[in-house]
Amino acid sequence: AQSVTQLDSQVPVFEEAPVELRCNYSSSVSVYLFWYVQYPNQGLQLLLKYLSGSTLVKGINGFEAEFNKSQTSFHLRKPSVHISDTAEYFCAVSDRGTGNQFYFGTGTSLTVIP
Amino acid sequence: GAVVSQHPSWVICKSGTSVKIECRSLDFQATTMFWYRQFPKQSLMLMATSNEGSKATYEQGVEKDKFLINHASLTLSTLTVTSAHPEDSSFYICSAPQWASGSKREQYFGPGTRLTVT
Numbered sequence: 001a002q003s004v005t006q007l008d009s010q011v012p013v014f015e016e017a018p019v020e021l022r023c024n025y026s027s028s029v030s031v032y033l034f035w036y037v038q039y040p041n042q043g044l045q046l047l048l049k050y051l052s053g054s055t056l057v058k059g060i061n062g063f064e065a066e067f068n069k070s071q072t073s074f075h076l077r078k079p080s081v082h083i084s085d086t087a088e089y090f091c092a093v094s095d096r097g098t099g100n101q102f103y104f105g106t107g108t109s110l111t112v113i114p
Numbered sequence: 115g116a117v118v119s120q121h122p123s124w125v126i127c128k129s130g131t132s133v134k135i136e137c138r139s140l141d142f143q144a145t146t147m148f149w150y151r152q153f154p155k156q157s158l159m160l161m162a163t164s165n166e167g168s169k170a171t172y173e174q175g176v177e178k179d180k181f182l183i184n185h186a187s188l189t190l191s192t193l194t195v196t197s198a199h200p201e202d203s204s205f206y207i208c209s210a211p212q213w214a215s216g217s218k219r220e221q222y223f224g225p226g227t228r229l230t231v232t
Contacts, residue, residue: 036223041205041226041228042225042226043120043207043223043224043225043226044158044207044223090157090158094221101148101160101163102148102158102160102209102221103160104157104158104159105157106156106157107155107156107157109155
């Protein structure tokens with residue numbers, strides 16, 4: 001079984017400052033890794049994903065994440081945040097074998113302060 | 115990319131009534147769909163796996179008789195909340211996988227349905 005831990009439930013950050021949202025996972029099998037963003041009363045939007053290849057993954061809206069197998073981490077970063085980045089962010093894993101079921105972290109609420 | 119829709123996007127119902135939520139894959143076929151539930155300020159919890167042509171598979175702790183799932187066709191799965199109570203109020207999200215390039219599956223999520231039971 002897989003599990004995902006997002007260490008920070010809330011992250012306040014000033015506009016134009018850098019941010020890192022942390023994600024660690026545990027799994028007995030190889031996994032795919034994802035970051036999603038959710039705006040209030042909306043569904044999930046895929047930010048980026050790691051399937052294979054380069055461990056540094058670039059996504060939409062200037063976000064990037066780095067897969068670290070030894071530390072079982074997949075932290076999300078952005079060098080300069082905007083007010084519009086205020087949202088809930090979820091890290092997720094899925095089994096490489098089936099790629100079906102997703103297991104989500106508890107989410108990190110990012111608040112960008114003007 | 116592929117699109118998954120949900121209908122309705124928001125529903126309010128009275129306690130004791132049943133509510134049906136639809137999940138459709140608009141431009142691809144999905145033999146499997148997933149239903150998630152999200153409480154306010156919390157993460158998504160997998161409720162069940164909907165299988166076309168067979169019974170749904172429910173996660174531990176999810177009441178099968180309360181959350182009826184029917185995978186009516188290769189593009190439609192429905193979740194019916196029977197005899198709804200206020201504690202069933204939540205945000206329900208479905209997803210469907212689609213084979214992408216090579217052997218990689220892409221998972222597409224619907225926009226969610228907010229259920230409020232009064």
